[in-house]
Amino acid sequence: MPVRLIKFALSKKHPEPPFFRQPDQLKSSYDAVIIGGGGHGLAAAYYLAKDHGITNVAVLERGYLGGGNTGRNTTIIRSNYLTPEGVAFYDASVKIWENLSQELDLNLFYSNRGHFTLAHTESAMRTMRWRAEVNKQHGVNSEVVGPDDIKQACPEIDLSCAGHAPILGALYHAPGAVARHDAVAWGYGRAASNMGVEIFQNTEVTGLDIQHGRIVGVQTSRGNIKTGKVLSAVAGFTPRITQMAGFCTPIVIHPLQACVTEPMKPWLDTILVSGSLHVYVSQSSRGELVMGASLDPYEIHSTRSTLDFVEGLSSHILDMFPFLSGIKVVRQWAGMADMTPDFAPVMGLTPVQGLYLDAGWGTWGFKATPISGKTMAATLASDKPHDLIHAFRLSRFAEFELTGEKGAAAVGH
Amino acid sequence: MRLPHQPGEWIKRGSRVSFSFEGKTYSAIEGDTVSSALWAAGVKVLGRSFKYHRPRGILSLANHDINVMVENGIDINMRADVLPVIEGMALKAVNTSGSVARDYYSVLGWLAPFLPVGFYYKVFHKPKALFPFWERVIRRMAGLGVMNPKAPRVVSPKQHLHCDVLVVGAGPAGLSAALAAAKQGASVILADENAQLGGTLSYDHAGSGEALDLLESLRAEVAAQPNIAVHLSSYAAGWYTDNYVPLVGPQGMSKVRAGKVIVAGGAFEQPAVFRNNDLPGVMLGSAAQRLIHRYAVKPFQRAVVLAGNDQAYRVASDLLAAGVDVAAIVDLRQDGKGSALGDIPLYSGYCIEEAVGGAGVEGVRICPWDGQGKADLSRAVFIPCDGVAVSVGWAPAAALLYQAGTKMSFDDACQQFVPERLPADVFAAGRINGVYGLQECLADGERAALAALGVAATENLPTTAQASHPWPIVEHPKAKNFLDFDEDLQLKDFANAAQESFDNIELMKRFTTVGMGPSQGKHSNMNAIRVLAKLRGEPIAKVGSTTARPFFHPVPMGHLAGRTFHPERHSPLHGWHQAHGATFTTVGVWQRPAYYGSDKAAAIAAEARAVRSAAGMIDVGTLGKFEVRGPQAGEFLERYYTGHFLRQRVGSTRYALLLDESGVMVDDGVVARFAEDFYYVTASTSNAAAVYREMTRRLQTWGLDATIVNLTGSYGALNIAGPKSAEILGQLTSTDLATLANGGAVETIVAGAAARVINVRFVAGLAYEIHAPAQTLPQLWQALFEAGQTAGIKPFGTDTQRLLRLEMGHFIVGHDTDGLTQPLEAGLDWALANDKAFYIGQRSLQTQARKPLTKKLVGFTLEAGAHPLPEECCLVIRDGNIDGRITSIAYSPTLDKVIGLAYVAPEVATPGSQFSIRRQDGVEVSARVTATPFVELA
Amino acid sequence: MKLLNCPINGLRPVEEFAYGGELRAQPDTAACTDAEWADYVFHRNAAPGLKQEWWYHVPSGTWFVAERNTMTDRVERTYLWGEA
DSSP: OOTHHHHHHHOSSOOOOOSSOOOSSOOSBOSEEEEOOSHHHHHHHHHHHHHHOOOOEEEEOSSSTTOSGGGTSOOEEOOOOSSHHHHHHHHHHHHHHTTHHHHHTSOOOOEEOOEEEEEOSHHHHHHHHHHHHHHHHTTOOEEEEOHHHHHHHOTTOOTTTTTTSOOOEEEEETTOEEOOHHHHHHHHHHHHHHTTOEEESSOOEEEEEEETTEEEEEEETTEEEEOSOEEEOOGGGHHHHHHHHTOOBSOEEEEEEEEEEOOBOOOOOSEEEETTTTEEEEEOTTSOEEEEEOOOSSOOSSOOOOHHHHHHHHHHHHHHOGGGTTOEEEEEEEEEEEEOTTSSOEEEEOSSBTEEEEEOOTTOOGGGHHHHHHHHHHHHHHTSOOGGGGGGOGGGTTTTOOOSTHHHHTTOO | OBOSOOTTOSSEEEEEEEEEETTEEEEEEETOBHHHHHHHTTOOOOEEOTTTOOEEOOSOSSSSOOSSEEEOSSSOSEETTTOBOOTTOEEEESSOSBOSSSBGGGHHHHTGGGOOTTHHHHSSSSSGGGHHHHHHHHHHHSOSBOOOTTOOOOOOOEEEEEEEEEEEOOSHHHHHHHHHHHHTTOOEEEEOSSSSSOGGGGTOOTTSSHHHHHHHHHHHHHHHOTTEEEEOSOEEOOOBTTTEEEEEOSSOEEEEEEEEEEEOOOEEEOOOBOBTTTSTTEEEHHHHHHHHHHHOBOOOSEEEEEESSTHHHHHHHHHHHTTOEEEEEEESSTTOOSOOOTTOOEEETEEEEEEEESSSEEEEEEEEBOSSSOBOGGGOEEEEOSEEEEEOOEEEOOHHHHHHTOEEEEETTTTEEEEEEOOTTEEEOGGGGTOOSHHHHHHHHHHHHHHHTTSOOOOOOOOOTTSSOSOOBOOOTTOOBEEETTTTEEHHHHHHHHHTTOOSHHHHHHHHOTTOSTTTTTTTHHHHHHHHHHHHTOOHHHHOOOOOOSOSSOEEHHHHHOSOOOOOBOOTTHHHHHHTTEEEEEETTEEEEEEESSOHHHHHHHHHHHHHHSOEEEEOTTSEEEEEESTTHHHHHHHHSSSOOTTOOTTBEEEEEEEOTTSOEEEEEEEEEEETTEEEEEEOTTTHHHHHHHHHHHHHHHTOSOEEEEOTTTEEEEEEESTTHHHHHHTTOSSOGGGGTTTBEEEEEETTEEEEEEEOOSSSSSEEEEEEEGGGHHHHHHHHHHHTTTTTOEEOOHHHHHHHHHHTTOOOTTTTOOTTOOGGGGTOGGGOOTTSSOOTTHHHHHHHHTSOOSOEEEEEEEOTTOOSOOOTTOEEEETTEEEEEEEEEEEETTTTEEEEEEEEOGGGOSTTOEEEEEOTTSOEEEEEEEOSOSSOOO | OOEEEETTTEEEEGGGEEEEEEOOOOOOTTTOOHHHHHHHHHOBOOSSSEEEEEEEETTTTEEEEEEEETTTTEEEEEEOTTOO
């Protein structure tokens, strides 16, 4: 029995302090303002304080902490991407994840499960080989495996997928993991707050003050703030912020849906993704199957769910696991995914001096939480893009230098 | 204990059913649910709670809690409250260690002080190495039923239904609404999750026959209405855009599209919060009433009624009529509105401070209280009893309304959330509107129906005052006063969570997990909101509530999946391929022969040999095929593709390269010109539909005078290739094939049928592609096959085609190109007619031409003896960096060499240069850039 | 699921349609700068609001334009190209 639990039993009053301070009022100015109180924004606040000693920071969240995509994703963490810059970036994230619970002293339930991207066609197998080779080039532990290896990791799977899309093999990524998404926001938030960062929930940014191409302040529903440095990390709300700032990006918002079953005793120990069936599934520590599929095909700024999504997903899950007919889906929800044409984020400087963008996270944002925070903090502190994010600059589109990631995101997660 | 016959009871007395629970056999009556049968048999401990494994019995008997969840080895997580008993069922409670009667995990109850809310975030992560161990423990303790990997796949039927009005809920308001709508001539679907109509009419009798009489007459009226379709045992799982509502029944799902939806789903009765309020025997008043009137089960011998509203007195009357000894009515309200019932002692302004008992309730300690949670123990009274019926309030079953975008607001008078602003075409009636009282519900149902049909718009009925008690919550220093029975959450958990900053409704939910269990907050959300409002010192209206998401009750994946369809497209020659031993591959939805025979390597070698030495034929009927006709057909192609088409000679073909707006290669094919105003265009199999789609859009926006006809499905095609191909084809057509040399094209007769013959050089130096209406393909193919027998013609498949085209040095879009490849990288400078005013992608290429290329696609050969072969997509490595990758590679039997295509750095791209491939096993293999085609033109 | 009104075929389930992206005016390729062209190819004004969008009814091959509020997902009207 962990010794720490004893203090709970011995204290008359609940001995835990608040996770974060909630100041009543905004100050009139801050050294930096972060728009977005999700995992990325709070991680950036943490690293600003920890790595750069910048603590006079306000994090502004229009809803509740972690209430955006941080609280809606299907929690998959991996670095088996297709491009060298993608692999380097996400691998750096995984390295932080591996010790993050200890660093934040909060159990994030970071659970290394292994990750299989199933290939049902020769074309898909070629893409898996491509990803494996690029991963190996960068020291990331991925390899192409055959049906036997998949069956060994998941004996219950029907390799023939009901005879319609037989599995030829997979890209096996040993570092694949899942984590408790809400807790990541809480952990970073607490640590940032403890270092002096102020977090404001229910505070919406209504405008940006820009003079001569430089940011000078932020208007909010609770008053105006003067500041010279603003980071926007608002995922599905990015186009509204960039509209306030007066520039455009390729980002388009599409809903990304997910659903969860009732809890059952553990049986699925690994993470499975199928590009052909457009589904992915893992089992949480609570025992629920957490499942998702592809993006909704058209733009909506809403988190509404559709029946077709969960019907199609169930049909494909049953192709892989026919015995799950009686398992019940409890709840479905959606997030607003900020999609880019090359399936890579938009990070770094913007046409407005002092305004930094962390966006374009589509279906690949949760896994990047630690490294995006770290690199955006460095970028904001030095006004120069961190090396790891150079490939994700906004200007790459004007330069026709898109990243080559489209093959890796397949279904996305 | 079973009661004598109850009027309107749901059980069929004559018919007994036997089942087993936890290894013991019980006799039930047909119509019983598992819970009612067990309670009738005197079994009180029916389940164990999730976290502390406390003994649990019936709480709602309405599937608003999961106190009683059972499994049978195949189906798991079944709700015993509403699961009909079937002969031979063998059930056990989920998530116990040992048995439900003796659950070893109940030791966790003793550990409760060590395990406050959110404790698992504070521990188990240090030391890091131990977390996997703790995670295994947690995973084993969490979860409810045990999944059975041998359970059969059940295919459930789905159907689509349409109606003018969908009424959700067949209680008094719903029945009234359905009848009113039907009488106006509307087609109505009336759905209820229960096995029978009636809602509260089937159990809330208050000791009189009035409700049943009304139910009977309403039932008869509904049956007499031909335009009401009744769906029982069917719950509305969710509301989706445009009034799309799936009704989930035991057999499958009916997806309803309704013109209007009236939600008359009623309200969930809410528990009171006091120490040990989860003991078996403590149940909601409506649960006791359901036991009595639906299943003829006596809920208790001796009961205490806990009242927070007038409804409790109706419950007390029902208990008395059933012969229960009602020991006391404990009314939370100071001015207990109800008058005493006969001799029953009435304690006004009292609360239950603690329920006492081991495996079931044995008595309650009641005290005067301040209405705010604090009991005065100095004047406690202990009342022995074996049951507590709790009636303190309701929460509306408004999930569908929330999903439809209704704005709900908190009504202080009746103390519940009610709809404030409903979206168009969605209506609400009955208890959901805060309207209690039978006559009022009937009236509200009619009002809603008339409003829905636009017949009359009347004022909303007033909400019923004090239908719910504002604070049915009693504090206790020793806790175990539960708010959420699914998650074992006690009152102090919320204060603790708020103390830790989780003090708004969403954070509180996520940190405590209130409402996140299988019941999704039906019995817990309202009290949680009350507690939070008090902790914040704010009115409930300001605290709000969490978002209600589908589903209302969890839906089995088999029902959601239904019957699945996996369409396949077959070419007109499919039967011939099958008869000749083809091994098929799937290309999109098409089935195409990959090779003929079962030994892949041998088949490919033989087929390739035939094409190189004599002739082969392949079915290419899956290609996209479009006729572009009209005065501006040429102008259209001129803009759409990269090449010149306006001045294309009639009777000739041109390569058709398609780019997207950013200059990336999207598809390629061939354009044949058969007349001044008639072009025939081919596209690849996988892109055919997308190419056609974009063609028709561009045609409109460019406003050109041309038409495009998509013949992809209605025309078939074949390719005959090899040195003897002209000789063979020549036997079947009068056209002089010499005139088709160098990419000619002609419309002619082949084997007696009209056909388009095109000279193409994709797989061989001499080859012809023949396109004809699909129904003539079989005869055409057969004629060529027979004509070619003496020459040694063989059919060949896509695998062989891939090798043959590689020998010719041809790339395949999507195989040798990817989502970023632009034409200059693939050596296609010659295909870009940049003297044209416009083609799609041209402008982007202008920008990109200003930058140096980073890679080029080249042919290569491998030095002898490289085994195993590097796989496609192995990397090209130079100085430890990635230059590119190989995209195609194969051993060519014709050349007795390994050949391929690869992306290399431009400085290495000249024939003769050497480069390195890192094979999949890490070994570096040397390759040499080679000019293409690799084979001599045959 | 959502219903969409095809100008030719009437109200059909959204599953029968393919989304074609926002209607945007293409700059004059001869006159625009590289930056203006890249802006057209890649950048979008994706803040929520009333958008003119291309939609395609797949079974009948009908392209049309829908005026849709991308926040509320309400379609104000649909019309064939050229019949605005």
